[in-house]
Amino acid sequence: MEMKRWIMMLVASMFMVATYGATTSQQLSLIPLPKSVEMGDGEFVFGKKLTVMVTPVAEELFADFSKEFSASTGLIVKYTRKSNKAQVELHCVPSMAPEAYRLKVTSSKIEICAAEPAGFYYALQTLKQLLPRNVMAGVADPTVTEWSIPCVEIEDEPRFAWRGFMLDEGRHFFGKEAVKRVIDVMAAYKMNRFHWHLSEDQGWRIEIKKYPKLTEIGAWRDSKGLGYGNVKPDTERYGGFYTQDDIREIVAYAKSRFVEIVPEIDIPGHSQAAVASYPEFLACDPQNPHEVWKWQGVSTDVINVANPKAVQFAKDVIDELTELFPFGYIHLGGDECPVVKWKQNEDCKAQLAAIGSQNFRDLQINFYRQLVDHIKQKPVEKQRKLIFWNEILYGNTSMLPNDITVMAWVGADRAAIEAAKRGMTTILSPQIPYYINRKQSPLPTEPMSQGHGTESVKAVYSYVPMKDVPEELQSKYMGVQANFWTEWVVEESVVQYLMLPRLAAVAEAGWTPQSKRNYDDFIRRLQAESKYYQMKGVNYAKHVMK
Numbered sequence: 001m002e003m004k005r006w007i008m009m010l011v012a013s014m015f016m017v018a019t020y021g022a023t024t025s026q027q028l029s030l031i032p033l034p035k036s037v038e039m040g041d042g043e044f045v046f047g048k049k050l051t052v053m054v055t056p057v058a059e060e061l062f063a064d065f066s067k068e069f070s071a072s073t074g075l076i077v078k079y080t081r082k083s084n085k086a087q088v089e090l091h092c093v094p095s096m097a098p099e100a101y102r103l104k105v106t107s108s109k110i111e112i113c114a115a116e117p118a119g120f121y122y123a124l125q126t127l128k129q130l131l132p133r134n135v136m137a138g139v140a141d142p143t144v145t146e147w148s149i150p151c152v153e154i155e156d157e158p159r160f161a162w163r164g165f166m167l168d169e170g171r172h173f174f175g176k177e178a179v180k181r182v183i184d185v186m187a188a189y190k191m192n193r194f195h196w197h198l199s200e201d202q203g204w205r206i207e208i209k210k211y212p213k214l215t216e217i218g219a220w221r222d223s224k225g226l227g228y229g230n231v232k233p234d235t236e237r238y239g240g241f242y243t244q245d246d247i248r249e250i251v252a253y254a255k256s257r258f259v260e261i262v263p264e265i266d267i268p269g270h271s272q273a274a275v276a277s278y279p280e281f282l283a284c285d286p287q288n289p290h291e292v293w294k295w296q297g298v299s300t301d302v303i304n305v306a307n308p309k310a311v312q313f314a315k316d317v318i319d320e321l322t323e324l325f326p327f328g329y330i331h332l333g334g335d336e337c338p339v340v341k342w343k344q345n346e347d348c349k350a351q352l353a354a355i356g357s358q359n360f361r362d363l364q365i366n367f368y369r370q371l372v373d374h375i376k377q378k379p380v381e382k383q384r385k386l387i388f389w390n391e392i393l394y395g396n397t398s399m400l401p402n403d404i405t406v407m408a409w410v411g412a413d414r415a416a417i418e419a420a421k422r423g424m425t426t427i428l429s430p431q432i433p434y435y436i437n438r439k440q441s442p443l444p445t446e447p448m449s450q451g452h453g454t455e456s457v458k459a460v461y462s463y464v465p466m467k468d469v470p471e472e473l474q475s476k477y478m479g480v481q482a483n484f485w486t487e488w489v490v491e492e493s494v495v496q497y498l499m500l501p502r503l504a505a506v507a508e509a510g511w512t513p514q515s516k517r518n519y520d521d522f523i524r525r526l527q528a529e530s531k532y533y534q535m536k537g538v539n540y541a542k543h544v545m546k
């Protein structure tokens, strides 16, 4: 008897393990991992037709979703106004947070609740990840003949409001289609801020109507590759830029995927391409020749901030950016700005004395102060908040309002705390390990890339944002961002290789509660992404996949 009971218990527990194993969230491959996942029993099996009841707030985005869904599954979407006829129901619940959603799948119904389009969009991204990955890629897969998803109840919302990725197109230019593919992948991982680094010493990449030479001259250089040490510049004429129509197209493309674009014009440092375009008022030494730079590194050929025409130039550029980019933020760079030319320039020295400082960094801050004043004079809907790299903290930032944001990259954790203490908001984009242009393995096949370090997927995943930050400062932390610098990277396929799958690791840090994050589980879920990348036609680091 005792033996029989023992066997029964064993069988029961084996059954429980099997059931648990088959239905736990461990089996789903969702990235980023939602805040809460509860598995149910059974599955929802799609018929040839899917009947959907949509709430007005989600109508437009559901129409986009259903086109893609039908194209990739062959299933037909029909609309109904009657709940008892609907297999999918979208409900507006205004009390929910803007990006939050609930997704409940039973064997007879898929129910989605959210307050705003973004929430519905993220619910649908999750729904796609419950399906075979060709749906996320938006392409048909003839090998899939049956469509079903497990019964599950998901409650989800992001940890951080800012989940960003920066692409440097100043060093190398990849073009519209490449940028759209980046945005697609960001959106798949629920990332929502594309930081577009559009100017550098080595190239100016955005048409500015008032200053046509920025793209006639500044967008082109006499070397495709950039010189570095013993690697000399080649002689290939190279460049490219986005017209204002291109920009509007990409902004709209991103917006429909709930990605806002933050343009960066890096001034007054990293500006040699602009200086080469208009040396007569941007150069500290206009009498000397200036060309778009062909080398890597940080050029000393910075904008003469003491020239009123240079200040006017920056204001005019901001005016055109404001018209092109409706999002509330503009990034003005501010990193790595050598002051050697200011030290040699009489106007700069006089201006430094006039502002009562001996710190040349304050000339930079004073330049920004004038730009802030210009922006504050605009009507409210045209005002933009400014973001800077964390080097601005080396100057007297009390000249600036504290509604600016510091993007923390070098000594990021300390810099972010300092910014928050000064009352500013901050975004964590630590060079180590969030510069995902750096090598991601010691393999000899790894491409050349900027920076000497190796940031494995594990290193990227293991970074803990906002660790040990005093509670009273935590509200200043807007979120996280991965950055991609392209000194060495000429081809889109190499951008993709280095970006993927590390971008997914950063996306999860931005979305998932820290207490739920687990590297081994992430790697398990990541395995499904091979199929997504392959079907999407993007390159990725295959060594991370088992």
Ligand code: ACM
Pocket: 335, 336, 389, 409
């Ligand atoms: C930077 O990496 N120079 C922001």
